[in-house]
Amino acid sequence: TGTRFTGLFAQSDESAAGAVAALEDLGVDVPGQVSVVGFDGLPELPIRQTLTTVAQDIPRIAATALALVQDAISGQPARGEFIPVQLLPGATVAPPPGGTP
Structure with a gap:
């Protein structure tokens, strides 16, 4: 239908940074025409603006994984853990066309 x-x-x-670069190479304004969000929360990336990202708590994930393995080794029943993530707003997201975020 021609809708972009x-x-x-x-x-x-890293993929988000690559997408920003590719979009800019095509003359697409980020975030004016396309908003870009990444996932990881890496602090340093080779893009001009601050990337909007969903940040993982890697130290907490690692500590929880270790605790779960230790529990399993000691014979405790398997269980899961929820580790929350955090949205870190950056300069790669704009309000949707014709609306507010």
């Missing part, structure tokens, strides 16, 4: 996408969610911050 206005947002892109990448599986990693």
Whole structure:
């Protein structure tokens, strides 16, 4: 129908940075025409603006994984843990066309 996408969610911050670069190479304004969000929360990336990202708590994930393995080794029943993530707003997201965020 000729409708262009206005947002892109990448599986990693590195992929999001690559998407920003590719969109800019095509003359697409980020975030004016397309908003980009990454996933990981990496602090340093080779892009001009601050990336909007979903940040993982890696130290907490690692500590929890270790505790779960130790519990399993000691014979405790398997269980899962929820580790919350945090949205870190950056300069790669704009309000949707014709609306507010």
